[in-house]
Amino acid sequence: MKVIVAKDYNEMSKKAAQIIAAQITLQPNSVLGFATGSSPVGTYQELVKKNQAGEIDFSEITTVNLDEYRGLPKEHEQSYIKFMNDNLFDHVNIDKANTYLPNGMANNPEEECARYDALIESLGGIDLQLLGIGHNGHIGFNEPSDHFENGTHCVTLTERTIEANKRFFASADEVPRQAYTMGIGTIMAAKKIVVVVSGEDKADAVKNCVEGVITPEVQGSILQLHPDVTIICDEAAYSKLK
Ligand code: F6R
Numbered sequence: 001m002k003v004i005v006a007k008d009y010n011e012m013s014k015k016a017a018q019i020i021a022a023q024i025t026l027q028p029n030s031v032l033g034f035a036t037g038s039s040p041v042g043t044y045q046e047l048v049k050k051n052q053a054g055e056i057d058f059s060e061i062t063t064v065n066l067d068e069y070r071g072l073p074k075e076h077e078q079s080y081i082k083f084m085n086d087n088l089f090d091h092v093n094i095d096k097a098n099t100y101l102p103n104g105m106a107n108n109p110e111e112e113c114a115r116y117d118a119l120i121e122s123l124g125g126i127d128l129q130l131l132g133i134g135h136n137g138h139i140g141f142n143e144p145s146d147h148f149e150n151g152t153h154c155v156t157l158t159e160r161t162i163e164a165n166k167r168f169f170a171s172a173d174e175v176p177r178q179a180y181t182m183g184i185g186t187i188m189a190a191k192k193i194v195v196v197v198s199g200e201d202k203a204d205a206v207k208n209c210v211e212g213v214i215t216p217e218v219q220g221s222i223l224q225l226h227p228d229v230t231i232i233c234d235e236a237a238y239s240k241l242k
Contacts, residue, residue: 001210001223002230005238009198012232013042016130016196019230020047021056023128023192029060033129033187035140036065036083039196040130044088051092058094064120065101066131066140066187070154070178072104078168079104102152102180112180113152120186129190133197133205136160137218141181144217150185154178184219188226195223198234206233207240 006012020043023030034040050056065080072079081101089099100119106112120126131139136158142149143158156178157165166172187193197206209220210231216222223229233241 001226003210003238003241004230004232006232006234008234009042012196012198012234013040013046015232016040016043016194017046017050019194020128020130021050024056024058024061027127028057029062030127031062031064031123031125033126033182033190034063034065034084034088035130035132036067036080037132039132039198041087043130043196047088048091058092061094062098062123063089063094063100064123064126064182065099066129067179067181068102068104069176070104070109070180071176074105104176104180106180109154109180113154116152116180116182117186120182126186126190128192128194129187131187131193131195131220133195133202133209133220134161135164135201135205137205137208137220139184139187139195139220139223141179142184142187142219144219146216148184148216148219148222151183152180152186153183154180184222188222191228193223193226193229195220195229195231197231197237200236200239202233202237203240206231206237210241 006015068080074081102116136144141155162172162175166175169175208218212221214221214224
């Protein structure tokens with residue numbers, strides 16, 4: 001695991017965008033795995049700047065997102081598809097037909113999970129996966145558990161995650177209770193992984209993922225077993241690492 005310390009959120013975002021831009025330059029038809037939430041917003045802003053400056057080209061890029069809330073229609077302000085359009089896809093020269101997320105409105109969760117796994121497999125897997133880390137160490141919406149799930153599955157969000165995500169909704173009651181998430185097996189099969197983490201409130205999660213015991217109680221701890229992970233932390237998130 002490579003850990004890069006950035007001065008602050010902006011520097012973290014710039015460093016992450018540089019790595020993703022290099023991936024796009026080296027392999028213009030890359031499959032990029034993307035995340036939502038606060039952590040990658042600055043990274044997406046930097047990628048938009050680079051695209052608009054003509055430094056990187058998204059025309060042959062395909063994207064697959066980690067997760068989507070179950071039960072939120074695409075048009076909902078807080079759906080992850082809307083997040084991706086607002087923060088990245090609407091501002092770069094990507095073909096939206098090549099951008100994929102789980103369908104939060106699917107009628108049959110099992111079929112939807114199988115469809116998403118088959119889709120990722122048909123794309124040949126993920127070349128570079130961008131991740132954030134939850135306070136409980138979750139990656140995607142793989143919440144603390146007694147095992148690691150391999151493929152896409154429908155999860156019940158923990159109270160801690162609902163609490164953390166209520167800032168985007170009118171109240172905690174409006175946060176969906178379930179979400180579809182890529183499994184740990186799919187994330188770990190990505191060729192490269194880049195993690196962005198900032199803020200003192202994430203310092204314990206970073207410590208547990210980077211230096212802790214590898215356990216499904218801290219799903220991100222499994223990243224220690226991946227051969228090509230770069231974690232970019234700001235100084236606050238880095239502060240508890242030895
Ligand atoms: C988002 C995702 C989550 C977030 C994590 C951190 O697609 O899969 O694992 O990366 O909850 O969220 P933020 O960045 O909002 O602190």
